[in-house]
Amino acid sequence: MYKRMSKGMLFLSAFLISLNVWSQSESWTLTGTVKDSKGSSLPGATISLTEFKKYTTANGEGRFEFAAIPKGTYHIQVTHLGYKTLIQIVRPRNQSIVDFNLTLQEDASQLSEVQVVGKTETQQAKLQPIKAEVINTKAVQEQPATLVELMNRSAGIRIRQTGGLGSDAGLMMNGFQGRAIKNFKDGIPMDYLGAGYNIALVPVNMLERVEVYKGVLPTGLGADALGGAVNLITKKSLYRYAEASYEIGSFNTHRLSLNALYTDTTLKFFVGADAFLNRSDNNYDVTVNVTDRETATQRPATVRLFHNRFTNYYAELYGGITNTRWADELRIGVTGFDIDRQNQYGATMSQPFGASVSRQYSIIPTLRYRKAFDKLSIDQFLTTSTIRVTQTDTAKGTYDWYGNFIPSPSRTGEAIVRGTLSSLDFTYFTSRTNLAWSVNDRHKLELNVVSANMSRLGRDPLGVTFRDSGRDVLTVKANYYKAVAALGLTSDLANERMVNNLIVKFYHYDTQAIDADYYGTEEPRAASTNRWGVAEALKFSLTPSSFVRASAEFATRLPEQDEMFGDGNFNRSNFALLPERSTNVNLGFRTEKFERYSLEVNTFYRVTKDMILRVPVDFLFSQNQNVTSVRGLGVESDVTVFLWKWLRANGNFTYQDFRLFNTGNRIAEGSRLRNTPYFFANLGLSGTRSHILSSRDKLHLYYYYMFVREYYLDYIPKAQEPTGFLGLWGRAQFDAPNIIPNQALHTIGFTYNPINTRFAIGLQVKNLLNTPVYDNFRIQNAGRSLHLKLNYILQ
Known part of the structure; x- marks a missing residue:
């Protein structure tokens, strides 16, 4: 390599x-x-x-x-x-x-969430032919809010977490979910960072904004995504600065972030550092089924989680040169991260653990080169990384939900009888090349190629072995190679009133490995696929402040390495996975009047074959499986109104109806896609006032309301759905744990700048009414919590 x-x-x-x-x-x-x-x-x-x-x-x-x-x-x-x-x-x-x-x-009000001045990069991203939901993290960096919460307040987006801080976070957007939606950092696919850098961990202070592309991806984000992408844009616009934030919250939660950048006066040299820490005991109350020792029957009980601590360290050091004759930017970076996790439960909350732990860590070098020549510009990124994942399960017994240990001589572990002491190395070599050619003032060609070599190699002295040789299955190397190329033409037409993007894509992957979960002979399995795709996106300006846009795409999403090989923890392998294919169509309208209102309405239609869906298996584990045929449509709307110059109200809703078809099963035919919310909405009110206690202070108050309509953990017959219009009211025609109930959450808070915008104090109460919150696989999340955040900028 x-x-x-x-x-x-x-x-x-x-x-x-x-x-x-x-x-x-x-x-x-x-x-x-x-x-x-x-x-x-x-x-x-x-x-x-x-x-x-x-x-x-x-x-x-x-x-x-x-x-x-x-x-x-x-x-x-x-x-x-x-x-x-x-x-x-x-x-x-x-x-x-x-x-x-x-x-x-x-x-003076530039950082206010209310004030939007000019067409910043954030607003420009909203106006592209390809639909993008842009989250301005800079405007809310003083709030003790997570990136997950900010994204959940946006139209069409739901982040489902399997627990508290640090738990797995799956993105669902406009009918797609999981890895069908790709994650990027400054335009680079984030696979090489493993679990060390993701939307559940990154503090909002680290980011300039978040771009969420729906349906079609821009050529520059040329990856095998079906439903769009999340692009995390890091801070890099200031000349010299240092910033620190610290948050303390309920459940012994601590979050720290540090950012610093130095550029010399000639603007030829720069060096910087980004770092953050996340830690939480996640010991909130949940309602689970406990077993009565005398009668061996189960009953619901409220208990406190006791083995759910999460700790994450992340640091990146970088430096380079800029504005030379041969490079606009040459940047070299070194990233390191470490994740320690106590496993309280597996894929569902059916059984507690009290000793199982896992860890993930790595040190990763990166290189990025950018240069614009006469009409040609190049952007090249290279990285290699080895991420080690360990899992320890040697309790020799089990735990109950009250933390009591029940020894069992016949067991080595608690999650599985034989236990585990696995150590896996996931090795990545990633190259991303982007070339842009300005044909003339109206047309630009862009080529983006992403290739990745990945492998898995490990050992587990307690794990499965081949029947004939007795060899540890994990000691056999598993290989995976993927390449995605995109060629796009962007055209400005009709005196810049019309912008068109035409993109052609090529997908390739091949893999060779031995199944570590369903072992048999030592004969490796191999798979290889080549596919083509095409996308079109068009925007037409009706007036200077309103436009319509439409896009359509025929795309392929290749199975990821961890979906096929497993993740070394509670996600099992599946070498029978097929690539998922989708045809999607999007149509939208947007209009706005500066500091008065903005309105956006979008509709979408999807037909997906062999959708890759992560589902629970064997109670404790999950596995990615293909769903043969899914079809549906949806609508989302977002409106913002400035009631006064200092007070803003906003709201959005999303309705999506995705169902199985051509199943060959009379009961399943027409069922809603399992574990997928079909209606959710948000309301928000925020205001900013100055000169509260002094002539230099500023107070920002806000309130958020979020509603999620009940949905279902597994497939249910269409006849048993609520009889209300579109299923928006009424109850399902059965009563079982399969129902994830209606959820309504309230959040209030304020930020206060006592002297200037460089220092801020933020206080927030999440889930004010302590409503039971259920998420992915009906796992219960935290109830009411209190969070305090201090933020200081040295510029």
């Missing part, structure tokens, strides 16, 4: 040198100075060219430079903390160097 990486690096270096030698004719240089309204320079201001996705920061004198820019008409955007965003059109004539001054106006 390392030989392949060395060859790849050598090839990349030779390619870049050849590009650098290539003449950059027909180009110009843009320079300038950023100042405030009083004429003072603004070091650290972020200047970006929208069409090229290039950015730089102003040096100590407020100066900046873009070199080798193709001639044309562009939009230049300037942002700085505490100032209004400036967008200006640049139309160079015959000059080779263009120099001008940019003046920013002060805006």
